[in-house]
Amino acid sequence: MKNYKITLIKGDGIGPEIIDEAVKVLDAVSSCCGFNLTYDEALMGGIAYDITGDPLPQETITKSLNSDAVLFGAIGGEKWDALPREKRPESGLLRFRKELGVYANLRPAVVYDELINASSLKPEIIKGVDIMVVRELIGGIYFGEPKGRTADKGWNTMVYTREEIVRIAHQAFRIAQKREKRVCSIDKANVLDVSQLWRDVVTEVSAEYPDVELTHMYVDNAAMQLVLNPKQFDVMLTGNIFGDILSDEASMLCGSIGLLPSASVGEKIGVYEPIHGSAPDIAGQGIANPIATIASASMMLRYALGEIEAADKIDYAIKKVLSEGYRTGDLAQFDAKEVCSTSEIGSIIANYI
Amino acid sequence: MKNYKITLIKGDGIGPEIIDEAVKVLDAVSSCCGFNLTYDEALMGGIAYDITGDPLPQETITKSLNSDAVLFGAIGGEKWDALPREKRPESGLLRFRKELGVYANLRPAVVYDELINASSLKPEIIKGVDIMVVRELIGGIYFGEPKGRTADKGWNTMVYTREEIVRIAHQAFRIAQKREKRVCSIDKANVLDVSQLWRDVVTEVSAEYPDVELTHMYVDNAAMQLVLNPKQFDVMLTGNIFGDILSDEASMLCGSIGLLPSASVGEKIGVYEPIHGSAPDIAGQGIANPIATIASASMMLRYALGEIEAADKIDYAIKKVLSEGYRTGDLAQFDAKEVCSTSEIGSIIANYI
Numbered sequence A, B: 001m002k003n004y005k006i007t008l009i010k011g012d013g014i015g016p017e018i019i020d021e022a023v024k025v026l027d028a029v030s031s032c033c034g035f036n037l038t039y040d041e042a043l044m045g046g047i048a049y050d051i052t053g054d055p056l057p058q059e060t061i062t063k064s065l066n067s068d069a070v071l072f073g074a075i076g077g078e079k080w081d082a083l084p085r086e087k088r089p090e091s092g093l094l095r096f097r098k099e100l101g102v103y104a105n106l107r108p109a110v111v112y113d114e115l116i117n118a119s120s121l122k123p124e125i126i127k128g129v130d131i132m133v134v135r136e137l138i139g140g141i142y143f144g145e146p147k148g149r150t151a152d153k154g155w156n157t158m159v160y161t162r163e164e165i166v167r168i169a170h171q172a173f174r175i176a177q178k179r180e181k182r183v184c185s186i187d188k189a190n191v192l193d194v195s196q197l198w199r200d201v202v203t204e205v206s207a208e209y210p211d212v213e214l215t216h217m218y219v220d221n222a223a224m225q226l227v228l229n230p231k232q233f234d235v236m237l238t239g240n241i242f243g244d245i246l247s248d249e250a251s252m253l254c255g256s257i258g259l260l261p262s263a264s265v266g267e268k269i270g271v272y273e274p275i276h277g278s279a280p281d282i283a284g285q286g287i288a289n290p291i292a293t294i295a296s297a298s299m300m301l302r303y304a305l306g307e308i309e310a311a312d313k314i315d316y317a318i319k320k321v322l323s324e325g326y327r328t329g330d331l332a333q334f335d336a337k338e339v340c341s342t343s344e345i346g347s348i349i350a351n352y353i
């Protein structure tokens, strides 16, 4: 029987609760699909700082690199906001991404028909929306040097090298080939030099993918078009900060950030996590929506482990839970038949498998 | 009789047509409110490049600085996209902003009840939305050094000084005092050093405005909240690129960029312009919506010339045109009684005055 080693990083806030439900579902699906998962927990974020004094202990990096995939909950919380920058949970996360080399952040924004009324946009605008944001994750202004601040001045550098753009562009084009074969590359080439390079290099790489249509769009226009007519997009290719902004905006088309998974991949290992944060205000109450994390576990099976059948089973079970009207509190107002706790939703999904 | 000198910059594409309608309305309102306007045209953008070889001739700067206000149409078009960076219309615009020192870009996003169905968002989400985006306009990554590119690397610097942040923060707080007294400052302080300075300085300045409530929000969350619950915002205070993205997103809540004006102000002179672009595809056909430009003329009267009564008259006439169902083609599907040309809309508004 195949055996996979999964590193679990539960993190802070609602992280532990939602990861527990994903594990419940993974156990159900692995036993019925004939493979085995072993889990190893690792620390990151505020809890890692509290226990070890470091938001990203070296052991977490080592464990992650030695496993087949990482399933990640969420990190952060006001409790740690006053710490010096390098001790904050977010610093741990950024270092983690860099150390693992996960340069491509894949964020699907898919509207579930079952929740079409949950969006603040009109149903006819969002019905059928299926966007994949491919965001560069370990470059750009998040990591560029020089950076720093004094009492009177602050600066960061948005920098991209050709090599960084080439590899993320290939990711976007390869993903588009399995979808509707359209890539829209986002930049601000009418103002930024770094965006001009971005546009030139993406255009060059596109020559290797004659079956994929490439268009370019300025980031301000993209922010507008996502609201005006989101169905026009298939794959959106972006740098780090533009992708941070646009993928969050895109997620809102779907009505809830409690549903959307993400994958961060590179040459070595993938990290699978919900796009929402650690929501400390509702932590420990058993009311968090575990679906985004369960959907992330499905992405992990599909992309990291190649267990397609198991991933399909999870996706089907999620859809079924939604269509039958089981909802956590965040979605209670949208065609709910029964409002459920975090662990009830997890159990129902596990049962459907 | 009071006399004001207005510099008119018509620019490219639909620029000339929409400025002509604004002048029509200004003439009507000035004669009935007892002041006089003299206009002086100046060149900028593609047309300036075509005639003089420079998208921003020195004469345009001189004329503008010697007038009481600048009314601006729009610039740019594919025709000039292949020119070297410094010859492109956008470069002229950026230099113009810098030379005039208009550091504060004020972009209202107001939903007209009359056009509540024109938005892609549900009416209950946007009814009553009235946001003022206060965007820093002559600093940040648009102008920061070092910047440049080679064949293999591109870089720009997002830099802010304390002084730059202080003056834009004062603007935002003063504007908020005349509104709902709430400022939400947007940054990415969990990642960027420059944003940490931004947050610290805005917080300091807020001490001088105890009557205004200050909150902070990360830019990714703000992009989300604008779609989820835009009514939560009164004044949004942002840096240059974040404001570029968020104000375009906010404009979409209103359903059409054909309605929204903007003002760019500093110590010396103000520039008043529609937020939309030059729309070369519909130029010269007499179908462009002139309302954003007419509303910009109203902002000019109100803020640059202090002609409040005249500004009120224009705003009232715009509302009346919309409520009576006169629409340009872009809004024809939304409760239109009669579809009108650019100049018909201008004439009806002028008549109502």
Ligand SMILES: CC(C)[C@H](C(=O)O)[C@@H](O)C(=O)O
Pocket: A090, A093, A244, B190, B191, B220
């Ligand atoms: C927490 C923060 C550092 C992070 C980011 O900006 O990348 C988050 O917003 C995300 O998108 O994963």
Ligand SMILES: CC(C)[C@H](C(=O)O)[C@@H](O)C(=O)O
Pocket: A190, A191, A220, B090, B093, B244
């Ligand atoms: C045309 C472009 C340079 C400009 C900007 O980015 O500032 C425009 O998008 C705007 O917002 O006025």
